[in-house]
Structure formats: structure tokens, C-alpha cells
Amino acid sequence: MARKAVVLFNLGGPDNLNAVEPFLFNLFNDPAIIRLPKPVRFLIAKLISKRRAPIAQEIYRKMGGASPLLDETDRQAKALSEQLATNLDGDQYQVFVAMRYWHPRADAVAREVKAYDPDEVILLPLYPQFSTTTSDSSLKEWAREADRAGISAATTTLCCYPTETGFISAYTDLIRQSLQKMEGEDAPRLLFSAHGLPKKIVDGGDPYQWQVEQTVAAIAAELAVADLDYRICYQSRVGPVEWIGPATEDEIGRAGEDGKSLLVVPVAFVSEHSETLVELDVEYAELAAEKGVPAYHRVPTVTCHPAFIKGLAGIVLNRKRGCHTSHCHDRLCPKSFVGCKTQPKEQE
Template sequence: MKSDKNTRLGVVLMNLGTPVEPTPKAVRQFLEEFLGDRRVVEIPRLIWWPILYGIILPFRSPKVARLYKEIWLPEGSPLKVITEKQVDALQSRFSSGDVQVTYAMTYGAPKLEQRISELESSGVDKIVVLPLYPQYSATTTAAIYDQFAKLIVRQRNISNVTIHKEYYSRRDYIIALANSVRRHWEAGEQSEKLLFSFHGIPKRCVDKGDPYELQSRKTAQLVAEELGLVESQWAISFQSRLGKAEWLKPYTDLLLESWGREGVESVDVLCPAFASDCLETVEEIDKENREIFLSSGGKRFEYIPCLNDSVDHIDLLEKIVTEYRI
């Protein structure tokens, strides 16, 4: 990373992470770190370790590796490629040299500690960590706080770091999502239903105080209002559940299946919890859940891509960063 004497603010865009390659070994390494985090899975370790090491890692890793291989790009995984494009696009907004943008991953590489060290060495005065999770959850954003907490315990001169907690109801975020839907409709046609599919979390997390469900529902409501939709035209659901415990409902796959059987002919699906397209959107939604809806009687399934490196998204990120340039 190049040093610039004019750089005063460092920005770290932060996402979940990705395997380094679509192989069982690389996927196993990634899943071991990810699913081994107590923030992600709160089951007592004596119960969870046998499940993780005896069942999930040996049997799920090859399956997930095959799924990654289907969506892998020449430059790497979609999540990594898109995150790098977001960094480049955001950096181009700060040509004066007083803002330096990079990225880190909660699981895998590059690590937050590495990026903070690089930014401090380049001469920044303060750092903003911007998690690309619009809705806060202890299962995602809090894991970033944990990593920084572990870092400062080892530091004598504490880094001047601020973590931006959430942006689920920001007007510019809502507008960006609504505009992505409008553009999709303008390029084709509006479906009978607009489904907001959020990544799920165990219901017990919400019961313990996690605000994720409320924030997700608020995001969906605000976007629906911005689009002028009536209640019958949209719905919210939760995807990507793991294990037998109850997760947030309704489940995306079961809702789409029921819609197909009930005669709903067309659906548009938006995934507002994801800032970048990844395995959970490209494969799980646009492939797996598409097939579920169509095989259940649906006629047309349209996936609306994440904000990715769209102008509206970079505008939003630029505004957030600018608020820290004091």
C-alpha cells in the first residue's frame, strides 16, 4: 500500500469473507473459521465441535466447493471481485488524497488487523471501518467489533478506529435499493410480488435481543413505501438457514414454493442484507430458489442484483465516509 502524506482518513470496507479457491480444502478452511466463531454459532462447544468437525466440515465442504466452482469468476469469487470494485470506485471519489480506501474480511483474508496496520503505516490520523452489513446483527457486525477488541488488547498505543454500526434506514440507502428495483422494472416488467429475502439468523438470537429482524423489516417497509407498493404486492422472508433450530420466518424457499402452488405467476426477489452478490444470492436465490418457484407452478422468476458497485451504492458509501471527514 502506497504512502501518501496527504492521507488523513483511512476507510476499511468490511465483508464476511470467501474461500481463496473453489476447492474442498479451501472451503473447509473458510467454514472452520466462520462456523467456529461463537458469534455465528452460540451452541456450547462440547455439543457443537462434534457436529462441526464430524459432520459439517467433512460432508458440507465438498458440496459447497462445487457450488462455488459454478459461480467462480476468472478473478476470484464474486464477493472478492465485487468488493475490490467497490474499493476502487469509492477511492475514485476522493481524488484529493486525504482519504485512503481498502477492504478486509471477517473470515479469510485480508484481515482487519493487517489493514489497520497498513493504514497507520501510511500516515492516516483515524480509521473508519465500514461493515457492508446494512442491518446490524451480533452474528455479523459484532464479530468485527470482537476482532478490533482483540487487537487493542495487544496494543499500547490504541488505534484511532471507529466502526460504523448500521445504515438500514438511511434515506440514501433506501433510495439506492428502490432505484435498483425501478431500473429492473424499466428494463423488463413488474412482477406480481416483490420479495425481500434477508439472510436468516436463529430465532433465539432475536429472543436474546438481536435487533436484526426489526431492522430488516424496517428496511423492507421503507423500500416498499418508496416504491408505492400496497401490502399485497410485497413480502419479507429469510434465507440460508442451517441446522434444525428455528430461524427467522417465513423461510424464503418455503414461501416461494407456496406462492407457486397458490397461483402466483411472477416474482421479483431483492436481497437487501447483501451489499455484494455472493454464493447466497447468485447460487441460492437465483438458481436454487428460482427452481423451487418455477417447479411449484410459478411462471417467471426475476432476481434483482445487489447494489454491488453501482453508482447509487458508491454514492451512499461516499456520504457515510464524508461524515467522518472532520
């Protein structure tokens, strides 16, 4: 029986209010986030984290004083472990959780994986759409820490799954459930809201926005609603640089002008955290009321939806050993997206 270690990657979040500032520092000191030389990045990260900490602490107070992201990810890891236990390949799978900017960090998890002594390590970011700022950052940190821990097992990287059947089916089901609860109301406009990125990162070849668009197209096709009214938009903008758009705030304002109710789908998130529980549920709900949106509803994240978990298990079980690729077979992204790390043949 072969031993397989599956490592789930997520952003992480502060586990108490005192952890907010160091968490923010870790975030902004990441060269994938602030792309400046180390000494300059360090100083900027110190400045931003100190200035933003009081604001962020208020956000986390609204969630009970801590981020729920680790608990959410632990539940997903448990569900995935249980699903993998039903496999028929005879292998043993153990699932680990590694957070990028707060505990458990990759260094500690790499030591746990080393002690487990697996025959293969399978890396699975909980970011359906690949970005150099999220999945790639986590994978690079893991590579460094795995090397330091002395992990020599073959490593398979499952970098993204923007149109994976289980992921798409899970969100489609949750949207349908939300639409059923809205029966009797006017048909809403669907806002597929994803975390934003600076435009220069996308222009530099990051495939994230393109992959978000593929996700939304797949969900819309599976919904199969005639004349579906939907928009893709981006939230969580920070700093003075230009970000990809349209902004979620602007689309909320437009819905108010059009007299359209809204159903918001957090299409790039698979776990509940500050950007869903506070930004979408509180701040944007208040904005919608101010802008005259008739009704504002939000679809929950897929979290432990059975179709999503089964889909993740399928990605793991159907992997191509030792690869680093979208869907673990052929390259998903067009070759113009140089930020894509996939190795096999390119799609024209």
C-alpha cells in the same frame, strides 16, 4: 491534511476449492455463530466444516471455483475511495478491505493500517443491517487485532445504515429497472429475501430482523406503488434449530399456489456471492419452476451503484468522530434490542 483509514468489512469467501473447508471452519468456529464454549465449538466446527465442504465445493464450482466476494468488495472499495477523493474537508482517505472468515483477515489489514499511520480509523461494515453475528463479530475481531498491531488512532464505528438514503435509492432504482424489463407480464410479487438467523438470537435482542423490516418499509415507501404486493422472507437456513421466518422457500411455494410471478430482492446483501448467484439464481429459480411460479426474476445487489457508493461516502464524511452508533448520531434501534452496540441516547 489529516489521514483517515476507512476499513470495509465483509464476510469473505474461499479463493479456491481447497480453501472451502478451512473457510467453513473459520465461520463455524466463530463464537458469534456457534455460541458454545471454545472446546465444544471447535469440535463442532471441525465436524460441520468437514461434512459441508463437498456440498459447498459444488456451489463454488458453479461460480468458477472461487467466491467472487473479494473482487466485488475490492471494486466497492475503489469506488468509495474515488468518491471520498471528491470531498471538500481537505482530509486524505485510504480504504482498506478486511474479511471475517478468509483472506485478507483483520490481522493482516490491521498491520497495513498501522503502517499507513492514520489520524483516525473509520470502521464501515458492508452489512446494512446490524447483527451480532455479522457486523459485531467483525468489529470485535478488528478491536483485538488493532490492539495487537498497536493502532492508537481514534476509532469511529459506523455500525449500520438500514435506511440510509443512498442505499434505499439504489435498491429502489434497481427494482424499478427490473419491473420495466417485466412490462407485459402480470404484476409480480416482490420477495425481499434476507439471510436468516436462528430465532433464539433475535429473541435474545439482536436487532437484525427489525432493521431488515425498516429497510423494506423505506424501499416500499420510495417505490410508491399503489397496493404493492410484497413479502419479507429469510434464506440460507442451516441446522436443526428454529430460524426466523417465513422461509424464502415457503414464500416461493406460496407464490406458486397464488399463481404469482416473483421479483426477488436480496435486501440484506450489497455484493454478489454464493447466496445470490447460486442460492437465489439457480436453486430457488429451479424451486420456483417446480412450484409453478409463472415467472421468476431477481434484482441485482447494489454493489457499486452510484447512489449506494455516494451514500457510504456520506456516512463517512458526516460521521461523529469517535462514536459507535447507528447513523453516527442517535440510537436507531428501540432499547429492547440489547444486541445493539450504540452508545448515545436511547429511543423509547
